Amino acid sequence: QQQVRQSPQSLTVWEGETAILNCSYENSAFDYFPWYQQFPGEGPALLIAIRSVSDKKEDGRFTIFFNKREKKLSLHITDSQPGDSATYFCAASSNYGNEKITFGAGTKLTIKP
Amino acid sequence: GALVYQYPRRTICKSGTSMRMECQAVGFQATSVAWYRQSPQKTFELIALSTVNSAIKYEQNFTQEKFPISHPNLSFSSMTVLNAYLEDRGLYLCGARAPGGDTEVFFGKGTRLTVV
Numbered sequence: 588q589q590q591v592r593q594s595p596q597s598l599t600v601w602e603g604e605t606a607i608l609n610c611s612y613e614n615s616a617f618d619y620f621p622w623y624q625q626f627p628g629e630g631p632a633l634l635i636a637i638r639s640v641s642d643k644k645e646d647g648r649f650t651i652f653f654n655k656r657e658k659k660l661s662l663h664i665t666d667s668q669p670g671d672s673a674t675y676f677c678a679a680s681s682n683y684g685n686e687k688i689t690f691g692a693g694t695k696l697t698i699k700p
Numbered sequence: 701g702a703l704v705y706q707y708p709r710r711t712i713c714k715s716g717t718s719m720r721m722e723c724q725a726v727g728f729q730a731t732s733v734a735w736y737r738q739s740p741q742k743t744f745e746l747i748a749l750s751t752v753n754s755a756i757k758y759e760q761n762f763t764q765e766k767f768p769i770s771h772p773n774l775s776f777s778s779m780t781v782l783n784a785y786l787e788d789r790g791l792y793l794c795g796a797r798a799p800g801g802d803t804e805v806f807f808g809k810g811t812r813l814t815v816v
Binding site for chain 2: 631693
């Protein structure tokens with residue numbers, strides 16, 4: 588049973604457009620949601636994270652929108668750049684990240700110049 | 701800054717043999733270390749969570765007998781894949797967390813295991 592689901596599996600947008608990556612979860616105990624960015628051959632790196640007490644978290648071109656009632660969240664990447672091409676993993680944890688992290692299957696994002 | 705080094709980066713072993721991989725935290729003290737496997741076409745599977753001064757907690761489908769882990773101090777952890785077979789192929793990632801709540805998990809670049 589997959590506790591964290593991501594869609595789409597892959598996404599292609601043009602440079603300058605906004606990429607929207609979706610994520611949903613099942614466990615109501617999850618209260619910390621980090622997004623990781625992974626380039627080929629590299630380990631995942633934390634990009635941005637949100638706690639369940641917030642409905643929005645912004646960091647430069649990256650914004651997380653969180654809907655606790657629907658157990659959904661999304662990562663918006665504005666003004667997409669070719670360097671943003673990577674696989675993005677939505678993850679979830681409880682106890683504000685002190686418990687194990689459960690990962691989604693990832694969205695492979697390609698930015699076309 | 702905080703870094704996590706994993707080595708080797710890549711390794712090939714014969715089916716039925718064992719392979720040890722290491723994880724080194726630099727710039728912080730890793731009170732907890734999680735080992736994950738990223739298999740082809742799959743997401744990250746948590747193998748076990750190791751916290752200093754606590755028992756290592758293995759996830760379902762992973763056992764100490766197959767994946768023994770050592771976490772002797774706050775900067776080092778190692779895991780061995782015993783009797784490796786094709787299904788053990790993948791990228792093994794080490795994620796380390798510093799003391800205190802609400803802190804980032806730093807991942808290494810992983811050890812890619814190929815079994816032939």
